[in-house]
Amino acid sequence: VELLDADSVGANALLAACAHEVGAAVIFTSEHSDKTRGSVAEMRRATEMMAVMGDHPYPKDLGIDLFVLKEKRRRREPGPEGERLDVLPAPEGFIPDPAGNLRIAIEEGWILVGHKGRVFWGRTAADLAAALIENGCVSRLDHAAYLGRELARAETALLLGRSYVQDGRF
Known part of the structure; x- marks a missing residue:
């Protein structure tokens, strides 16, 4: 995972699936760089998914997952009701705050x-x-x-x- 410019979550899931397929008893992952921070926890979760898989043909709908930013299903919340008011673009000029900058x-x-x-x-x-x-x-x-x-x-x-x-x- 360290040598791949991709998110570690998916890479760890694929590596865990490959390890499961070949019957590997040990899986090693590192957290050497910023991009792989959390890789050990991700790999653990991925191996748990493979262990829970049982007779399923693939690791899907198991009750556990490795989603980080994406969702399996988007939640649908109704928006507010009322008169529609189309908003104009914000003014481009900068007006300093008398209280100071932050x-x-x-x-x-x-x-x-x-x-x-x-x-x-x-x-x-x-x-x-x-x-x-x-x-x-x-x-x-x-x-x-x-x-x-x-x-x-x-x-x-x-x-x-x-x-x-x-x-x-x-």
């Missing part, structure tokens, strides 16, 4: 937000947003909306074990 980063399971010489440490976007508003770090609604988007992106990056760069592509 610098967002992630570090070892924490979201960090720097503001005027102070650094707020939190685990969730909601906790940090509340603290920043309470401490007067945001005075404009458009800045608060931007902050919410960026904090949510940072929290998602932590959840997925990804890197985060403020204003960067995810």
